[in-house]
Amino acid sequence: MEKDRIFLTKAIEIASNAISEGGGPFGSVIVKYGIIISEAFNRVVLNNDPTAHAEILAIRQASSVLRSHDLDGCALYSSCEPCPMCLGAIYWSGIKKVVYSCDRTDAENAGFSDKLIYNEIMLDPSKRKISFIRLTDSGGEEVFRKWDEKENKIMY
Amino acid sequence: MEKDRIFLTKAIEIASNAISEGGGPFGSVIVKYGIIISEAFNRVVLNNDPTAHAEILAIRQASSVLRSHDLDGCALYSSCEPCPMCLGAIYWSGIKKVVYSCDRTDAENAGFSDKLIYNEIMLDPSKRKISFIRLTDSGGEEVFRKWDEKENKIMY
Numbered sequence: 001m002e003k004d005r006i007f008l009t010k011a012i013e014i015a016s017n018a019i020s021e022g023g024g025p026f027g028s029v030i031v032k033y034g035i036i037i038s039e040a041f042n043r044v045v046l047n048n049d050p051t052a053h054a055e056i057l058a059i060r061q062a063s064s065v066l067r068s069h070d071l072d073g074c075a076l077y078s079s080c081e082p083c084p085m086c087l088g089a090i091y092w093s094g095i096k097k098v099v100y101s102c103d104r105t106d107a108e109n110a111g112f113s114d115k116l117i118y119n120e121i122m123l124d125p126s127k128r129k130i131s132f133i134r135l136t137d138s139g140g141e142e143v144f145r146k147w148d149e150k151e152n153k154i155m156y
Numbered sequence: 157m158e159k160d161r162i163f164l165t166k167a168i169e170i171a172s173n174a175i176s177e178g179g180g181p182f183g184s185v186i187v188k189y190g191i192i193i194s195e196a197f198n199r200v201v202l203n204n205d206p207t208a209h210a211e212i213l214a215i216r217q218a219s220s221v222l223r224s225h226d227l228d229g230c231a232l233y234s235s236c237e238p239c240p241m242c243l244g245a246i247y248w249s250g251i252k253k254v255v256y257s258c259d260r261t262d263a264e265n266a267g268f269s270d271k272l273i274y275n276e277i278m279l280d281p282s283k284r285k286i287s288f289i290r291l292t293d294s295g296g297e298e299v300f301r302k303w304d305e306k307e308n309k310i311m312y
Contacts (some may be wrong), residue, residue, distance in 0.1 A: 154201045
């Protein structure tokens with residue numbers, strides 16, 4: 001628990017420093033075997049990349065360091081609760097532990113859409129602010145059939 | 157609607173071709189002004205990157221082409237319903253229209269975790285399979301205070 005505080009303090013420090021570097025106010029570190037293997041701050045505006053949240057960048061960097069898409073055994077520390085995009089990335093990565101300081105309501109009060117997106121994601125696709133249109137007779141299932149038949153594939 | 161079918165067919169074709177190229181069975185294209193400005197397939201295993209879903213890569217590429225983190229006016233076509241990570245990325249990007257073929261249940265039947273992650277995201281953080289620990293007295297709110305005070309910042 002004491003170590004959790006140390007790594008979280010580091011993530012918060014990265015978030016704070018990001019502001020003067022033109023980044024967004026979010027920072028993350030990823031830890032494996034008690035060592036920080038990646039750290040990042042939000043670079044959405046700096047990189048012209050809406051996916052460049054601190055957590056996404058830290059996950060991509062950790063995967064690169066470990067040369068694997070599987071980050072099992074890693075923990076993520078973040079200055080704020082991960083948004084739905086980053087939460088999804090955490091599940092896909094195999095990370096099993098997340099420690100954070102602020103939450104989605106704090107982020108909302110600071111002007112960010114985290115909470116709105118959490119609310120939207122829970123709605124049926126047809127009820128969301130974004131138009132989600134499913135064309136059912138469009139043949140997509142043929143792709144999964146081909147995938148099923150492929151031998152020696154790596155699942156992820 | 158006819159155009160929607162054409163762009164969706166292209167996304168499905170990309171997904172199908174991905175399988176023989178070592179990619180995952182998912183494809184996406186992003187359209188602006190009736191023109192495809194980016195296309196991608198799932199490269200999680202190829203790139204050692206758990207965030208390298210077709211939609212994320214297409215969004216990153218479109219942002220790079222347009223030199224903006226804001227993809228307002230763009231539509232995304234995807235062979236399968238976007239997972240929560242990609243859904244979050246779509247909201248952050250400003251895309252307002254998504255057209256897809258298969259859904260999260262089809263993806264689950266093909267061995268992917270999309271539906272599981274949708275179910276997890278709706279739970280209170282304390283009830284999830286991944287351990288989410290909030291340390292409330294850790295000082296993260298100080299970062300948002302600093303952000304509030306910053307002048308001429310670009311919101312996103």
